[in-house]
Amino acid sequence: MQVQTLRAPDVPTALQNGAVAAGFLIEPYVTIALEQLGAAVPLVTGEAIVNAAGIGLPLNVLTFGPRRLNDRPLAVAFLTAYLRGVACYSERIDDPAKRQEIAAVLKEYTPLRDDPLYARMTWPPISRDGRFDPKFLDEYQALWNELGQTQGTVPSSELVDFSYLEKAAKQTGDPQAGTREEDTAGDCNTHRSSTRSGAGDAPSRSLHRWPCAVTAARLGRQVILIDSGPWVGEQAGGIPIGIIAGLYSAAPPGGTVILSPLFAEEILARLQERTAAWQMYSRRARTVIVVYDEGELERILEHLLQDSGLTTILGATAFHASREGDRLTTVSLATRFGTLRVEAPYFVDASGDAALTWLAGAACRVAQRPIYGTQIAVLQGVRLFPNDDITAIARRAEDLLRTQADRYGLTRRDSRVFLLPQRQLAVLNATHHPTPLDLIAFWRAVWPARQEAEQAARLLQSEYPDVFGEARLRRLGHPGIRQTRTIVGRYSLTAEDIRHGKRFPVAIAHVAWPIELHDTAADYLWKPFSDGHSYTIPFRALQPAELDNVLAIGRCIDADPVALSSARVMGPCIAMGVAAAHAVDLVLQSQASLDRLDMRKLQERLRRNLFDPHRMNKNPARTSLSSSRPDNIAPRS
Secondary structure (H helix, E strand, C coil): CCCCCCCHHHHHHHHHCCCCCCCCCCCCHHHHHHHHCCCCCCCCCHHHHHHHHCCCCCCCCCCCCHHHHHCHHHHHHHHHHHHHHHHHHHHHCCCHHHHHHHHHHHHHHCCCCCHHHHHHCCCCCCCCCCCCCCHHHHHHHHHHHHCCCCCCCCCHHHHCCCHHHHHHHHHCCCCCCCCCCCCCCCCCEEEECCCCCCECCCCCCCCCHHHHHHHHHHCCCCCEEEECCCCCCHHHHHCCCCEECCCECCCCCCCCCECCCCCHHHHHHHHHHCCCEEEEEECCCCEEEEEECHHHHHHHHHHHHHHHCCEEEECCEEEEEEEECCEEEEEEEEECCEEEEEECCCEEECCCCCHHHHHCCCCEEECCCCCCEECCEEEECCCCCCCCCHHHHHHHHHHHHHHCCCCCCCCCCCCEEEEEHHHCEEEEECCCECCCCCHHHHHHHHHHHHHHHHHHHHHHHHHCHHHHCCCEEEECCCCECCCCEEECECCCECHHHHHCCCCCCCEEEEECCCEEECCCCCCCEEECCCCCCCEEEEHHHHCECCCCCEEECCCCCCECHHHHHHHCCHHHHHHHHHHHHHHHHHHHHHCCCHHHCCHHHHHHHCHHHCCCHHHHCCCHHHHCCCCCCCCCCCCCC
């Protein structure tokens, strides 16, 4: 076999006239060769390229010569412009209308001016932070030595300098640049995990950390669960929305099946035993949601934690992480009783803000578009009767919140009202507020939203007195956060993945919740999936690219804003927590690493969460939640 080096534009023609038998192509030349010339068939594309070449391999690179490297301000300025360009590109490739802006630039500065070509081609994702995994350099040097092409190796740490990139990221205003901080913990208590499993947590926002911690403890691991909240089940009870979304498939009424039964079935069964959970079909979402009593859920979670024997530390916030190479070693936390240092061989980042990954100096992402949170308001004493048309009442309330918004000083126009007739409650999702990663800025943004939540309650009391006239504002709870900072993972879940219902070979969860992107102050993007549609979350989206002993779960996994808007709800988060616990248990059993985890063994443990929902839709009777037994836990060897 002879290897011929050709310019990318020449490869399609060479394939057509038989000058070469195979070629490595990039877009748009892939589309030209396959569709316009009919000169080739694809052998390896998309995800398969990553699987074949290796995770973290940069397929495209920027190279600087000595002159630019020695002119540091010029190099940083160039990289700053590059990162801003990549952010602009990334925000537009998922929307066909916005992609035309990119095509217009390409037509102006390149010879390709074929609009149909730009419409048909695949727009490749580009790493928004410019980083890659340097470990592949060590692997390739070893390969070339083995082939006799080179002699000796140079450590990748001496070949890669991310400092230019970090400074450029800061100049773009993006706080994702990971810089390692010096240890400022001073004298503090140290808690060591005598076995090898730990769960580290900074400010928490969702339910997923509890299934993860309890499952790991049931597997016989010593678990340290740390939460910044002062009570158990922070978002589940403290927002408080009182609704579990994303557990069920998309189907007509009566045809839905539970997608994440592991641990979730047990929680639902315990709630039902207390008459504290009610299933409701949402025609807007084309799926079932579960209404629950947050006080009862808090009691259930507390009993589960106590029965599992794990160590629980509430009211602790991580402020520093120590790292040795690609491993996180210790996390330092502040508590009202002083500082605490936790040591463990494995950590689960369930912070919602990728706090552990960021503190460890590993690469993170921050959405370039604003993603708004919500200040929920709960009204009690709502006048609802058994024969009421709940859907009609909710629609009228939502119409009033939209049409009377200006009179009551409401910014958001597309509000949602969830009526819980079993509890005579209404949950008002009627505000939007920014969620910056700065303590002072965050609360400056939230206070107006809390005032608007009160105004939304007053609006319904005044304008819809038959139902809300005697209702009273029960509580506001903690401000809701949808997305802030995420990890840079071994794979980034994309909008295309979820829209096309992608099934990953390394899947750990099924999801069918709609796209729910809150990216404007006045309204949001809501796109339910068709009946039977679902997608999977790959394990690699939970793996920080630069850390080998950390898993991220919940809303800080690597996913673009559109994909994360669907995957961040409670059902998928519970599934991610269970998957992380089993993954850590397996690598501890095998003395391997997360990179070398036996996915077949993990997926065997998760098989109840990985069934084919298309087949299950034919047997809805299997959605029964009558059993209150714990999930089957694979025994340790």
